[in-house]
Amino acid sequence: MDSQDEVIIERRGSAGIIRLNRPKALNSLTLPMVRVIASALEDFAADPSVASVVVMGEGERGFCAGGDIRLLHQSGKEGSDGAETFWREEFRLNHAISRYSKPYVVLMDGITMGGGVGLSAHGSHRVVTERTRLAMPETGIGYFPDVGATWLLPRAPGEAGTWMGLTGLAVSAADAIHARFADHCVASTALPALVDVIAALPASASAEDVHALIRTMAADAGESRLAVNRDVIDRAFAGDTVEDVLQALAGEPGEFAAEAAGVIASRSPTSLKLTLRLLRAGRTSASLAECLNRELGACMGILYNHDFYEGVRAAVIDKDRNPKWSPASLSDVAPGDIDRFFIAAQPPLFAT
Template sequence: MQDGERSGEVIIERRGTAGVIRLNRPRALNSLTLPMIRAIAEALHVFAGDPEVASVVISGEGERGFCAGGDIRALHESARAGDDLAATFWREEFRLNHQIASYPKPYVALMDGITMGGGVGLSSHGRHRIVTERTRLAMPETGIGYIPDIGATWLLPRAPGEAGTWLGLTGLDIGAADAIHAGLADLQIASPRLGAVIDVLSGLPRGSSSSDLDTLLQGLSEPPAESRLRQNAAMIDRAFRFDTVEEILAALAGEEGDFAAETRRVLSTRSPTSLKLALRLLRAGRRSGSLAECLGRELGACLQMLDNPDFFEGIRAAVIDKDRNPKWSPASVEAVEAATVERFLKPVEPPLSL
């Protein structure tokens, strides 16, 4: 695999002892398609069994983004057509997330530029997560009538305090310092030095450990700026400690300052159903014992999304008509019935096989 597969939506090659995976849809911000997921999963399988490969690194082509998530237009069309593409996409994507989290060799993700949704799944489950000054990371799903998936209900509850709840409900993007604070990344390395990262990895001795990589990557890193989430941690923890969206909104209304006001304003634009379901899943994830448990629960909710009007409306407003003015149904958090949320929590059949 020295020369690798150099065309198509994923470029796979070996440089020295490094297995390299490059997402190759730069005009689409490297958004994931089902063939891309399958190509990445197969490459990881091959690299894991290749004794000449000491580590694996994944990056995105172009300067705008690592990966903006799944191809939601394709998922929207699949749901409209009633075919099984969306269900197959989610099942295979979630299996890939678990494969990354349990990968037997050092796995390095270069999270340069936009890293959202499925892009977080390709990176934050890995062992070595590198952000740059250009990183903009988000789980923006509540803004399109969807939910944080890709194992986010495992990752976000393990952020300090309620930072993960803030991220999952608001869907707002954060930079490198906040990503490190939230436990979704490890080191900041300047974007011009990413080539040096791959050079270092290509010369890594076979059998090197993740601790060996930690030392090497630390030598290329730079201190992150001050984290805005850390600066506002006390307020976030006070307001987002509750188990209902109504209580969170009420708590935000009693907080002073621009950060709290902006947070409350953003929440008012998100799908009320998505907010309630996301919070329920995040709290369940906090009590869960494994990533696999969270992925299975998320898959069940995702499949129910195919009958959720907010899912279609959110994608329409964001990527089809692009009017950025979704009409949610129901339109308020108070109008979302408990039975509506419960409908999304049915165990998935057949279960997710990992």
């Protein structure tokens, strides 16, 4: 493929390389990109001369800022099947990454959000850098954490995943490792050398060989803000309603709790309640596949929800950063308003 392609596929030694190539759009995913990545992973898995796969983003600003929100917004407005097709293929790719047969090394350098988390956090060898800013910011656009995040977030230590899902705030490399979304921190300047040494491994290299190699180049990720504030997070975010979380935050002293409360108050009330319910359901789910099936049903409900279109308008289209949520308050979101997001999509993505 040439440098104009949205995804560049190459071979370097024993490594299959996948490079997201929309740097001006922070490598946001389109449906053709999802298809190229899925096809490349199948080809590399079947090639005995490929020991591992390395996935990275072009440009210095980010690995991947998520899915193409404009496309989803337009598809919903038009009533076309574009959004559903994208979600179905993206979620299947997320699941395939989680079960990939070879070491899957992903370089989460810079902004890694939404769909970028789906491409990375399900992998076997997840590398962050001092520039990593990881987030699931969907409650700020009238959406919810998807791409299997409702499986990943509940498995972070304590209530760190609940804090991440509700606030949508970006976290650092150290936080990503603490939350179990990443494994190693490597300096951004060392990434080219890391790719070279991975490519120089023999075709018989194992997953542990790759981990050991990355460890030799690992840097100190620094202090995790989430770890430092774990006691506050675990106390305040243990509730099963958003109202309980906000009440608990109000009783916590300090800037950390005040910041979380202020951010949550700015998010879509519907999205907050949907997200918390999905996270609690994910906590007791048996598999990533079960969570992805549930998320797809919620995605289809989102297409009929005012806040998604208003959130995308305010953040991406008009960029006035002033969404008008409806309902505007948590108290006006009834349980039945959330029930409709839990209608299973047909056909399901996976048999569970």
